[in-house]
Amino acid sequence: MSETLTPRSLSRRRFVQSSGALLxxxxxxxxxxxxxxxxxxxxxxxxxxxxDPNNVITMLANNSEFGNGAYTVMSMMLAEELDVDYRSxxxxxxxxxxxxxxxxxxxxxxxxxxxxxxxFMPMRTAGAKARAMLLEAASKDWQVPVVELTTExxxxxxxxxxxxxxxxxxxxxxxxxxxxxxxxxTLKDPSEFxxxxxxxxxxxxxxxxxxxxxxxxxxxxxxMLYGAIARPPVHGGSVVDFDATEALAMPGVxxxxxxxxxxxxxxxxxxxxxxxxxxxxxxxxxxxxxxxSSEQFFTDYRAxxxxxxxxxxxxxxxxxxxxxxxxxxxxxxATYEMPLLAHATLxxxxxxxxxxxxxxxxxxxxQYQSNDQEVISRFLGIPQQNVTIHRPLMGGSFGxxxxxxxxxxxxxxxxxxxxxxxxxxxxxxxEDIRSGHYRPLFVHKLRGSVxxxxxxxxxxxxxxxxxxxxxTKHDPTYMVRGIDIYSLDGCLQEPFGVFPYGTSYQIxxxxxxxxxxxxxxxxxxxWRSVGHTHTGIAYECFLDELAHKGGIDPMELRLRLTKDHAxxxxxxxxxxQKCDWDTPLAPGRGxxxxxxxYNISPVAQAVEVTVAENGDxxxxxxxxxxxxxxxxxxxxxxxxxxxxxxYGLGGVAFGNIDIVxxxxxxxxxxxxxxxxLPQMPKVEVHILPSDEPPTGIGExxxxxxxxxxxxALFNATGRRVRRFPxxxxxxxxx
Amino acid sequence: xxxxxxxxxxxxxxxxxxxLLWVLRDELGLVGTKYGCGIAQCGAxxxxxxxxxxxxxxxxxxxxxNKSIQTIEGQATExxxxxxxxxxxxxxxxxxxxxxxxxxxxxxxxLAQNPDPSDAEIDTAMAGNICRCGTYPRIRKAVHLAAALxxxxxxx
Numbered sequence: 001m002s003e004t005l006t007p008r009s010l011s012r013r014r015f016v017q018s019s020g021a022l023l024x025x026x027x028x029x030x031x032x033x034x035x036x037x038x039x040x041x042x043x044x045x046x047x048x049x050x051x052d053p054n055n056v057i058t059m060l061a062n063n064s065e066f067g068n069g070a071y072t073v074m075s076m077m078l079a080e081e082l083d084v085d086y087r088s089x090x091x092x093x094x095x096x097x098x099x100x101x102x103x104x105x106x107x108x109x110x111x112x113x114x115x116x117x118x119x120f121m122p123m124r125t126a127g128a129k130a131r132a133m134l135l136e137a138a139s140k141d142w143q144v145p146v147v148e149l150t151t152e153x154x155x156x157x158x159x160x161x162x163x164x165x166x167x168x169x170x171x172x173x174x175x176x177x178x179x180x181x182x183x184x185x186t187l188k189d190p191s192e193f194x195x196x197x198x199x200x201x202x203x204x205x206x207x208x209x210x211x212x213x214x215x216x217x218x219x220x221x222x223x224m225l226y227g228a229i230a231r232p233p234v235h236g237g238s239v240v241d242f243d244a245t246e247a248l249a250m251p252g253v254x255x256x257x258x259x260x261x262x263x264x265x266x267x268x269x270x271x272x273x274x275x276x277x278x279x280x281x282x283x284x285x286x287x288x289x290x291x292x293s294s295e296q297f298f299t300d301y302r303a304x305x306x307x308x309x310x311x312x313x314x315x316x317x318x319x320x321x322x323x324x325x326x327x328x329x330x331x332x333x334a335t336y337e338m339p340l341l342a343h344a345t346l347x348x349x350x351x352x353x354x355x356x357x358x359x360x361x362x363x364x365x366x367q368y369q370s371n372d373q374e375v376i377s378r379f380l381g382i383p384q385q386n387v388t389i390h391r392p393l394m395g396g397s398f399g400x401x402x403x404x405x406x407x408x409x410x411x412x413x414x415x416x417x418x419x420x421x422x423x424x425x426x427x428x429x430x431e432d433i434r435s436g437h438y439r440p441l442f443v444h445k446l447r448g449s450v451x452x453x454x455x456x457x458x459x460x461x462x463x464x465x466x467x468x469x470x471x472t473k474h475d476p477t478y479m480v481r482g483i484d485i486y487s488l489d490g491c492l493q494e495p496f497g498v499f500p501y502g503t504s505y506q507i508x509x510x511x512x513x514x515x516x517x518x519x520x521x522x523x524x525x526x527w528r529s530v531g532h533t534h535t536g537i538a539y540e541c542f543l544d545e546l547a548h549k550g551g552i553d554p555m556e557l558r559l560r561l562t563k564d565h566a567x568x569x570x571x572x573x574x575x576x577q578k579c580d581w582d583t584p585l586a587p588g589r590g591x592x593x594x595x596x597x598y599n600i601s602p603v604a605q606a607v608e609v610t611v612a613e614n615g616d617x618x619x620x621x622x623x624x625x626x627x628x629x630x631x632x633x634x635x636x637x638x639x640x641x642x643x644x645x646x647y648g649l650g651g652v653a654f655g656n657i658d659i660v661x662x663x664x665x666x667x668x669x670x671x672x673x674x675x676x677l678p679q680m681p682k683v684e685v686h687i688l689p690s691d692e693p694p695t696g697i698g699e700x701x702x703x704x705x706x707x708x709x710x711x712a713l714f715n716a717t718g719r720r721v722r723r724f725p726x727x728x729x730x731x732x733x734x
Numbered sequence: 735x736x737x738x739x740x741x742x743x744x745x746x747x748x749x750x751x752x753x754l755l756w757v758l759r760d761e762l763g764l765v766g767t768k769y770g771c772g773i774a775q776c777g778a779x780x781x782x783x784x785x786x787x788x789x790x791x792x793x794x795x796x797x798x799x800n801k802s803i804q805t806i807e808g809q810a811t812e813x814x815x816x817x818x819x820x821x822x823x824x825x826x827x828x829x830x831x832x833x834x835x836x837x838x839x840x841x842x843x844x845l846a847q848n849p850d851p852s853d854a855e856i857d858t859a860m861a862g863n864i865c866r867c868g869t870y871p872r873i874r875k876a877v878h879l880a881a882a883l884x885x886x887x888x889x890x
């Protein structure tokens with residue numbers, strides 16, 4: 001396999017020789033030293049752009065592509081400033097070295113819907129600096145003023161003399177004339193954009209219609225063995241003993257061995273490995289999580305929610321206001337309960353590993369290269385730079401492939417230890433559902449009151465759930481006074497920790513507390529839109545309850561609460577008009593609204609539902625208004641909004657992982673249902689025009705859909721759901 | 735055992751109970767057909783057997799001996815992409831793209847039977863094909879576009 005992508009077809013991928021190529025330094029803080037390409041023909045490091053003498057332009061992409069559109073927006077940015085067709089750019093996954101770390105995370109990590117925002121300047125700068133060097137070379141070589149030169153389609157042209165040269169042809173002049181990268185460069189004014197801001201099809205789209213797109217699971221290496229792992233029935237369990245006699249007698253089986261993850265069967269085809277796995281006889285130590293149950297989590301968390309938590313925010317005097325309001329009967333109390341969720345990426349986890357001496361190479365669909373590298377180097381006791389990561393395309397991620405434990409990666413390394421060939425571990429769907437990482441279970445207890453005008457006056461919220469960050473290496477960044485800022489994302493009015501935004505609402509008395517539930521039963525993990533997957537439901541549904549209590553229309557309530565938040569207020573005003581909010585609906589139908597801010601982009605949705613007597617319901621229409629700053633690729637944004645809300649809708653409708661006696665009860669799509677085509681609503685996406693820098697869109701549409709649907713069901717039926725998924729409460733999405 | 739895959743006769747050595755999916759992927763190297771669930775729940779493994787869509791993950795290879803199998807790799811011809819593939823590309827359906835081989839095979843089988851399906855007919859026919867990225871609105875759009883492209887081809 002090779003690692004260079006061209007957009008037309010992955011089958012046309014090719015290695016671009018580094019010899020004779022130039023790498024243009026690009027990432028802003030990394031200065032280019034003169035010696036970097038001394039010698040004239042060597043490749044330069046610390047850079048995003050390589051131009052070969054044959055005029056192939058290669059982008060080194062330091063963000064992963066798992067459906068998010070990273071490769072599309074990054075190639076658009078580069079192409080815009082370099083004046084080439086974005087589809088003509090070849091692409092390589094940038095190596096896992098610090099110069100390619102995200103300037104935001106300071107790690108090699110694609111997460112948090114920050115790819116577009118965090119690459120917007122670096123990739124454009126990379127393109128513009130490369131172009132400036134090409135222009136300078138042409139100007140000096142042809143002895144014409146730079147201002148008379150134009151660039152288009154990878155060629156520099158001087159109209160006056162009719163002289164032109166491809167970028168590749170100009171490399172020789174760059175070397176000969178010792179052209180240095182400019183310290184600074186002027187980027188195009190948005191009015192000059194030919195690519196950015198225009199609806200643009202997916203960079204790697206062609207390979208995704210002809211079957212040539214190569215995902216991790218598709219990679220075949222010479223002599224590679226396939227591995228299937230029998231995993232413990234309880235999370236954290238381990239192997240005591242096993243009998244592989246029958247398994248070893250099966251065709252194609254090479255080896256059976258115990259690793260930390262379970263017992264792995266290595267065979268010459270995945271099917272043979274799977275089939276032999278079924279013949280293993282294993283004695284398990286069920287470990288510390290034996291006996292754990294998700295229902296007990298709910299019980300324990302409800303009890304914790306009645307006790308004071310760690311205080312995150314205390315504006316005004318919420319407790320005093322609520323106690324005073326008790327006498328006037330204007331207080332509402334509710335507890336919202338959200339279950340464990342699996343990610344269920346359609347391409348199950350998989351990883352190929354090869355261990356040779358003190359080096360290790362993996363081929364892995366991952367969002368989190370630097371962590372994989374770190375965990376593997378620690379596990380093998382080898383230097384981090386001895387771990388090489390090849391990154392193919394990924395069949396979805398939704399947070400799963402940002403595993404802090406590097407679970408599916410390091411187990412492949414362990415399975416490959418002592419083998420002379422690469423080993424590919426592939427998870428079955430059953431392993432994916434039963435043995436994965438999960439969106440943690442959460443309970444939010446809320447108490448609120450309205451004033452004499454019906455507006456929210458006091459808000460007291462206590463959140464209980466397992467922290468994503470506590471005790472991890474991210475603890476110092478994401479834990480504030482012991483509080484995981486993700487547990488409360490979108491619940492606080494003021495910015496908190498590294499999150500520069502609060503809710504867009506202003507409630508005069510606002511108190512929010514948090515309990516980190518004991519680490520038990522499962523490994524919690526980010527699930528598309530992270531904290532909002534539960535805080536969104538708790539906050540936006542309870543706001544709906546207060547609107548009802550105060551007799552104020554929920555859309556009107558949000559418009560009033562956001563009067564000092566210009567961006568969200570504009571989103572809501574447009575939404576109200578676009579969704580025909582004031583047009584009455586027939587009986588049995590209902591409307592709901594929710595508005596959230598996640599990683600800076602305000603987004604609001606209004607949904608219409610139709611509910612049958614038996615609780616079966618359809619989501620007929622979703623209107624979504626987003627303000628994600630400058631819309632780099634409107635076509636991609638529309639897709640992310642449709643997909644993001646589909647993901648959240650499936651989660652709230654029927655997403656549920658139960659643990660009984662330590663064991664996950666669900667196993668595949670028949671008992672862990674996900675969204676299907678007939679359930680998909682009609683979606684209308686409105687992207688607000690903006691000159692602000694681009695902000696996130698990959699997860700934003702996931703945040704309001706769950707509460708908006710629950711609020712619409714209340715509007716249609718008068719029944720308030722406070723335990724999720726909806727299917728557990730008699731509401732079945734059909 | 736012999737079968738015909740994308741117009742070529744191939745000799746298979748996998749055990750008779752091996753699902754067609756793994757024969758395609760691991761023995762023939764045709765990895766465009768995907769594994770998603772192994773129990774005919776997700777449609778990622780959809781291929782055609784004598785023109786009909788089947789789930790290759792639950793079809794033992796012995797059941798397709800001497801049958802004609804079409805996979806995603808056999809859809810494009812020297813003339814270019816199939817109308818369904820063309821429609822998928824123009825509609826920019828794919829996000830992660832992992833399910834799209836199966837979606838395209840399912841849509842192709844649908845259009846062979848019903849050249850101008852309604853939204854409801856598309857929903858029914860494609861309900862077995864999961865897309866976790868939620869590209870469903872564009873799948874609906876692309877099926878309609880493919881129907882139009884095929885009608886155009888017919889009349890040309």
